[in-house]
Amino acid sequence: MDFEEMKTIWDAQNSATAYKLDEQELHQRILARKKRAVFITNLSELMIIITYGVVGFVVLSVKMYYLAAWMFLVVMALMISRIRRLRAGRRFDRSVQGQLQHALATAKYQLRLSQLMRWNIVIMFGLTFLAIWKAEKPWWALVLMFFFFLLSLYSSRLEHRKYTAQKESLEALQHKLDS
Amino acid sequence: MTEKEQEHIFKSWLDDHKGLFFKIVRAYAVTQMDMDDLFQEIAIQVWRSVPAFRQACAVSTWIYRIAINTALTWTRKERRHPQMEGMEEGVSLLQEDGEAPDERLTWLYAAIHQMDVVDRSITLLLLEGFSYKEIAAIMGITESNVGVKINRIKKRLIVQSEKQDCYGL
Numbered sequence: 030m031d032f033e034e035m036k037t038i039w040d041a042q043n044s045a046t047a048y049k050l051d052e053q054e055l056h057q058r059i060l061a062r063k064k065r066a067v068f069i070t071n072l073s074e075l076m077i078i079i080t081y082g083v084v085g086f087v088v089l090s091v092k093m094y095y096l097a098a099w100m101f102l103v104v105m106a107l108m109i110s111r112i113r114r115l116r117a118g119r120r121f122d123r124s125v126q127g128q129l130q131h132a133l134a135t136a137k138y139q140l141r142l143s144q145l146m147r148w149n150i151v152i153m154f155g156l157t158f159l160a161i162w163k164a165e166k167p168w169w170a171l172v173l174m175f176f177f178f179l180l181s182l183y184s185s186r187l188e189h190r191k192y193t194a195q196k197e198s199l200e201a202l203q204h205k206l207d208s
Numbered sequence: 209m210t211e212k213e214q215e216h217i218f219k220s221w222l223d224d225h226k227g228l229f230f231k232i233v234r235a236y237a238v239t240q241m242d243m244d245d246l247f248q249e250i251a252i253q254v255w256r257s258v259p260a261f262r263q264a265c266a267v268s269t270w271i272y273r274i275a276i277n278t279a280l281t282w283t284r285k286e287r288r289h290p291q292m293e294g295m296e297e298g299v300s301l302l303q304e305d306g307e308a309p310d311e312r313l314t315w316l317y318a319a320i321h322q323m324d325v326v327d328r329s330i331t332l333l334l335l336e337g338f339s340y341k342e343i344a345a346i347m348g349i350t351e352s353n354v355g356v357k358i359n360r361i362k363k364r365l366i367v368q369s370e371k372q373d374c375y376g377l
Contacts, residue, residue, distance in 0.1 A: 030312070030369035032362050038312045039335040042227060058248055125329065126348020128277040198284055205326045206349060 077146070078107050096156040103149055107142075114138050129203055136196040143189045150185060154178040209259045218255045225271050228336075232272075235320050235332055236279040246282050253278045265345075272336070273346050276329045283325050319368050323361070330357050331365075 085100035114135070121131035154174075161170055222229070229250060237243040257274050261267070320331055326347075333343045340358070344351045 030372075031366060035316055035365060035369070036335055036337075038310060038316060041310065042231065042313065055248065055251055058252075122348065124273065124346055124348030125277055125280065125326075129280075129348075132281070202280070202284070202325065205324055206347065207353070 074107065074111055078104055078111075081107070093156075093160045096153070096160060099152060099156060106145075110138070110142070126206060129199065129206065133196065133199045133203060136192060136199055140189070140192045140196055143185060143192050147182065147185045147189060150178060150181050214255070214258045217258050217261075221254065221258075221267060221271060222251070225268055228268060228271055229275065231336075232275045232279055232332060234317055235328060236283055236325075238321065246279060249282050250275045250278045268336075269338070269342060269346065272333065272338070276332070276346065280325050280329065315369075315372060319365055323364075327357065327361055330354065331361050334358055334361070 081100045081104045085097050085104065088100060089097035117134060121127040121134075157174060157178075158171065161174060229247060232250065233243045233247045237246045254271055254274050257270070261270055265273075320328055323331060330343060330347065333346060338346070340351050340354045343358075344354045347354065
């Protein structure tokens with residue numbers, strides 16, 4: 030079979046209706062998805078910003094100044110990077126290459142963010158440790174805090190791995206497109 | 209653009225280019241459940257894209273652009289979570305009409321399925337009659353790169369069809 034014959038077979042589909050469509054159901058699903066979309070897209074970013082902001086004020090109220098200052102710094106850095114990410118999103122065209130580059134830029138951003146948050150956990154551990162040490166709290170408070178940070182570090186590692194895999198699959202696709 | 213206008217345009221696009229949606233869905237998804245899921249995803253993205261359409265290209269080109277991008281993203285997602293992705297409700301959006309499919313068309317879809325996602329997209333565009341220039345614009349690659357890929361794809365399809373003829377499948 031030559032390619033022209035394949036094209037004729039392909040074109041023959043246009044005259045035959047292979048499927049029926051439930052338009053009402055589709056419409057309902059689109060509306061439901063629209064409501065969810067905005068919420069899901071920004072959730073993780075906003076959650077970190079709000080949580081750090083609120084906890085920052087709580088920490089400030091108990092006079093842990095260094096830790097509070099660090100948390101506000103993280104909030105500011107996140108807000109700036111969020112604005113930059115949203116602005117950068119408008120740069121990409123609607124071609125497959127453009128959308129792929131956009132997806133790759135987002136994946137790299139998420140990877141950077143998760144790496145930053147991992148380092149942040151270590152710094153937060155140090156500052157909290159110092160504050161508890163100075164306040165002469167019982168030893169079990171330090172042990173409890175240590176395990177809590179260990180757990181956070183483990184979760185962030187899992188998240189980081191997920192983003193790394195995502196970025197690698199996008200890079201593989203980009204390679205296929207360019208080859 | 210009001211939501212009503214957006215909906216009206218989307219409905220007319222859906223009516224005029226129904227076949228286009230189905231072909232892409234069938235080329236990327238295998239099971240009925242996956243086809244339904246992908247169709248929903250493409251429909252949502254096309255609906256969202258309505259306000260951004262500036263008539264710089266034909267509607268079919270625009271829809272192809274959105275649909276192929278969505279299908280590529282969906283394929284990646286599907287590969288990561290093959291069991292998790294599925295229909296939200298038990299109702300099926302797409303229903304087969306019951307007509308016996310052309311065996312050669314079924315073979316063609318199977319051959320397209322064997323390709324990687326980039327070649328699959330280019331094959332679809334080529335079969336739809338898009339020019340090299342249009343394919344290059346949709347894919348975001350150079351025309352010469354499109355030419356190289358198309359040559360490779362055509363050769364592969366012809367060899368596969370000869371094998372099929374030999375074994376009488």
